[in-house]
Amino acid sequence: MHHPFQATNAYATEMDLKDPLNPFRKEFHFPQHQGKDVIYFCGNSLGLQPKNVANAFETELTTWKEMxxxxxxxxxxxxxxxxxxxxxxxxxxxxAKEKEVSAMNGLTVNLHLLMLSFYKPTAKRFKIIMEAGAFPSDQYAVETLVRHFGLNPDEVIVEIHPKDGAKTLTTQQITETIKATGDELAMVLFGGINYYTGQFFDLASITKATHEAGAIAGFDLAHVTGNIPLALHDWNVDFAAWCSYKYLNAGPGATGGYFIHESHLDNPSMNRLAGWWGNEESTRL
Ligand SMILES: Cc1ncc(COP(=O)(O)O)c(C=O)c1O
Incomplete structure (x- = not known):
């Protein structure tokens, strides 16, 4: 039976014991404080080290050393x-489908690459909608993208602020802003979970409203991937990027990941920025 929340140790212990993920706790190293595991609440910044990671590194170092x-x-x-x-x-x-995802670069670099491919401003359709108080890296990324196209961030970026003293946004507020921006809207670039408030946005509804306005929906999933189940393909999300050092526990500086919806993969009008990876193996070597 599910008991209502109580701010007690007993309640927390009971919920921990019931948690199907509970056995995974022993798979991780915890920093020590006064001879005990710390209670770690910083997985949103850097996930704990999995115990099997040292062996995995050792295997690759041996391959490199010997071969x-x-x-x-x-x-x-x-x-x-x-x-x-x-x-x-x-x-x-x-x-997602396997062909819609891969691992490469860091998160902000991937956001830049994706936005450079998807953002195609015209004289009429050029606006970008973001949540106010997005992670600073995303604010810099979008602002510099806009300047890269010779445009003025003040005229292009529409930030959605919580209303009437609220801390979070309603889905309705987001979809109404998208609708109101209409045929001036080129792209929505939202966090999946706002890093500061913890609000999980309704990605499916945001994407649907964005498509109805004729624009592209992209998401920064730094705080979502590995934390909350996603259905990016079914939600028709156009693109997304994430890092792997938070809830994927891959270590500082680990390679990021991206998603591009299948519907764009063979689209000849996509400004795909290519290298030798992402091409057929026969033409790579
Ligand atoms: C929501 C969000 N976006 C972007 C970043 C920046 O990621 P990176 O420095 O890996 O590019 C972070 C880092 O914490 C983040 O939390």
Whole structure:
């Protein structure tokens, strides 16, 4: 039976015991304080180290030491195919097809690459909607993207602020702003969960309203991936990016991930910024 919330140790212990994820706790190293595991509330910044990570690193260091460049083809996990190893787990985590996700770069770099491909301002349709108080990196990224196109951020960026002293936004407020911006709207770039308030936005409704306005919906999922189940494909989200050092526990500086909806993958009007990865293996080597 589910008891209503109580701010007591007994209630917290009971809920911990019932939590199906409880056994995973022992898979992680905890910083120590006075000889005990700390109570760790900073997974939103840097996830704890999984206990099996040292072995995994050791395997790759041994391959590098013993095979050098041969590790790309002949190592325990041949490095050439690394993105392929990660696709099944990433696609499950964000609710995507395997061909819609991959791992590369850091989060802000991926946001820039995605926005450069998706944001196509015209004289009429050029506005970008964001939540007010988005993570600073996203604010800098969008502002500099706008300047990159020779436009004025004050005229382009529409920030949605909570109303009447509220701390969070309502979905209705967001979808109404999208509707009101209408055919001037080029892109919505929202956090999936606001890093400061913890509000989880209704990505499906935001995406639907954005598409009805004829624009592109992109999301920063730094605080969502590995935290809350997602269905990016079914929600028709156009693009998303996330980091893996928070709720994916991949370590500081670990490689980020991205999603691009299947509907855009073969779209010839996409301004795809390419390198040798992302092309057929035969033309890569
Ligand atoms: C919501 C959000 N966006 C972007 C970033 C920046 O990520 P990175 O420094 O990996 O590019 C962070 C980092 O904490 C974040 O929380």
């Amino acid at each position: 050098a460049v041969g590790g790309y083809f002949n190592g325990t996990n041949p490095w050439l195919y690394y993105q392929e190893y990660l696709k099944p787990a990433l696609s499950r985590l964000v609710g």
